[in-house]
Amino acid sequence: MMEALLAGGAGLSVSDGIRWRRKAASYEFSLNVRNNLGRRLVLFGQQCDKKLHAATFALHCTESTVGNLFRLCVRGRHTNRRSDGVQHHGTHLHRWTSEHRDEQAVAPFDPPWPPSPWQDDSQAPLSDDHLRLLFQQFCQMMHVTCDPDEIWRPKPSIEIPEFLKLPDGEEIP
Secondary structure (H helix, E strand, O other): OHHHHHHOOOOOEOOOOOOOEEOOOEEEEEEEEEOOOOOOEEEEEEEEOOOOOOEEEEEEEOOOOOEEEEEEEEOOEEEOOOOOOOEEEOOEEEEOEOOOEOOOEEOOOOOOOOOOHHHOOOOOOOOHHHHHHHHHHHHHHOOOEOOHHHHOOOOOOOOOOOOEEOOOOOEEO
């Protein structure tokens, strides 16, 4: 299966529009991925409220013995604890193996991964335009056919209160 995915021979495509779902501390979406492998695959995206400078995109197999086949962590930190001990400070890609599952990270594929401003370790928030471009690039990396103009929907804004309101009604900046 992994060879077909890497070679682009899995016939991956998505056509449903993204619907961001609010979770306790993040926004997430998942899209069913049509394929010729006979597997139930999902394209997943997430951005956590406390890490607006980072995001995650994954190609996930819903079979319980597999999980994430590929997971792109944008501006994330990771150490390959169970293998070579390599540390990644910034954007990295997890690739599933039978030995390490998705716990082993590597540098994102090059090509098709073009140089991007979010390959750094910046704390600057990712805009919706950045998230959309990352989605497009992840689809390109994974050979997922889609029309981003039809599929992409902006992530809802996170409302961060400017003041903390105490039980007695006092507001603290």
